[in-house]
Amino acid sequence: MKTMKHLLCALLLGWSALGVISCRHKDLCYEHPHTGKLNVVFDWSNAPEGDSEVSGMYLYMYPASGGAQQLFYLGKEGGVVDIAPGTYHVIAINSDTEATRVRGETAWETFELYTREASVLEGMTFMSVTGDNVPKAEGTEGQRNVLCPDCMFCVRERDITVVEVTEGQTVVLYPEMATCMYTYEIRNVENLEHLSDVSGTLSGMSPSYYVGIDQVHSELSTLPFSTQSDNVSTLSGMFMTFGCPVNASKAEEEHQMVIYAIMSDGSQHYFTYDVTDQVHNAPDPSRVHIVLDGLSLPKPADPGDGMQPDVEDWGNEEEVEIPM
Numbered sequence: 001m002k003t004m005k006h007l008l009c010a011l012l013l014g015w016s017a018l019g020v021i022s023c024r025h026k027d028l029c030y031e032h033p034h035t036g037k038l039n040v041v042f043d044w045s046n047a048p049e050g051d052s053e054v055s056g057m058y059l060y061m062y063p064a065s066g067g068a069q070q071l072f073y074l075g076k077e078g079g080v081v082d083i084a085p086g087t088y089h090v091i092a093i094n095s096d097t098e099a100t101r102v103r104g105e106t107a108w109e110t111f112e113l114y115t116r117e118a119s120v121l122e123g124m125t126f127m128s129v130t131g132d133n134v135p136k137a138e139g140t141e142g143q144r145n146v147l148c149p150d151c152m153f154c155v156r157e158r159d160i161t162v163v164e165v166t167e168g169q170t171v172v173l174y175p176e177m178a179t180c181m182y183t184y185e186i187r188n189v190e191n192l193e194h195l196s197d198v199s200g201t202l203s204g205m206s207p208s209y210y211v212g213i214d215q216v217h218s219e220l221s222t223l224p225f226s227t228q229s230d231n232v233s234t235l236s237g238m239f240m241t242f243g244c245p246v247n248a249s250k251a252e253e254e255h256q257m258v259i260y261a262i263m264s265d266g267s268q269h270y271f272t273y274d275v276t277d278q279v280h281n282a283p284d285p286s287r288v289h290i291v292l293d294g295l296s297l298p299k300p301a302d303p304g305d306g307m308q309p310d311v312e313d314w315g316n317e318e319e320v321e322i323p324m
Contacts (some may be wrong), residue, residue: 021242036085036162039077039170042092042155046174049152051076056095057153057175061088062108064159069106085164091211092155092173101146104210108156112217112244113178114208115147121260122147122224123199135224137256137272140203143222148239154178154211177286178209184290184310185236186259189229191297197262198227198235202275204255206242218245227259235259236251243298253281257290265300 005029040059044051059072064087072081073095089108101124120134122145136143161170172319182202201224206216225239257273275290282288 013229015107025081034049034085035082036161036164037166037171038081038083039078039167040072040074040081041170041172042174043076043174043323044076046176047153048123050094050175050177054094054096054153054175057092058095060105060108060111061089061160063087064089067107080185083162084110085162088162089158089212090160090173092175093178093211094153094175097150097152100152102299110210111212112169112208112210113149113152113154115149118147118224120145120201120222121199123201124197124260124262125199126225134260135270136201137203137258138257139236140222142201143220144201144207145201145222145224146207146270148223148225148244149179150210151240151256152178152209152227156212156214160305172183180241180288180289181238181243182284182291183236183238184248184257184286185234186295187234188293188299189233189235190228190296191263191299192231192235194264195229195261196264197298198226198229199260200227200237201258201260202241202255203258204244204276208244209242215244216242216244216246218223220245238263239290243277253280257292259295261297263298263300267298267300269298271295 003064042057054076055112056076057074059074059081060069060074061081061083062069070081070083070113070256072079074081074092077092091108091111093102093113099115100113101115102111102113120136155173157171157173157174163169201222201279204220205223205224207219207221208217209215210217223239223241225237227235227237229235253276254274255276257275259271259273260271263269273292275292279288
């Protein structure tokens with residue numbers, strides 16, 4: 001009889017233990033974070049050029065209630081993300097970049113696109129001159145030199161709600177071009193056949209862009225850019241910018257374009273144009289076209305010399321008047 005009682009007690013204890021384990025297992029299951037599947041679609045109707053230029057997009061999702069952001073890589077058409085239910089602020093940028101970098105990405109409001117510091121002559125084809133003593137336009141000496149950004153396409157959207165479902169949940173995002181395209185041409189250039197290397201800079205530009213709050217940085221910077229020659233009479237080129245700084249004073253709003261030329265005899269020359277009016281009065285601030293007429297490059301005394309120039313050998317600044 002005692003043996004039977006002991007056996008019954010053992011069975012009861014075993015069943016109780018199984019019940020406790022079972023309850024604990026269910027509690028852990030309920031505590032497991034559930035997710036919702038969100039179908040993200042990128043509609044390029046606001047930036048049709050991006051449909052052919054962009055290969056993929058980075059999508060940053062920030063919980064509106066706080067917490068760490070989540071990063072997803074999607075194709076240019078979009079894709080499905082698996083994320084916890086909730087409300088999110090989102091930022092998306094194109095992934096195919098070389099010069100443009102990201103910082104401040106831990107928060108939606110501080111998400112910033114920027115580029116590294118650069119040499120004044122970064123746009124030179126062969127970088128035949130190096131050093132930190134390359135002259136700049138008068139009044140711009142204190143501006144940092146930074147690379148031109150890539151062509152950037154961005155999305156910013158607030159309060160996107162994700163619910164716990166496995167399908168049928170879609171959000172459409174509309175990327176827009178976030179950088180400005182600057183093109184220029186200098187016509188009637190003399191002695192272009194004796195040109196060995198050439199590049200340019202544009203001063204008074206913003207060095208970065210805050211995507212979440214849609215605002216460029218207020219700092220003034222100088223952008224080096226490359227220049228192409230037709231070997232006859234025209235210099236031209238294209239480069240991207242973040243645009244003009246906001247809240248700049250009238251005295252700071254000037255934009256000086258400097259052309260640096262190295263001739264076949266190794267002599268170095270630079271020419272300054274005040275292009276402020278053309279930048280500020282452009283019909284479309286995101287598509288600025290600068291036209292300059294007249295540049296007299298010096299004819300080398302000995303075109304075949306080809307001596308290596310030194311950074312201290314730059315001549316005096318030559319300001320070129322722009323006909324009104």
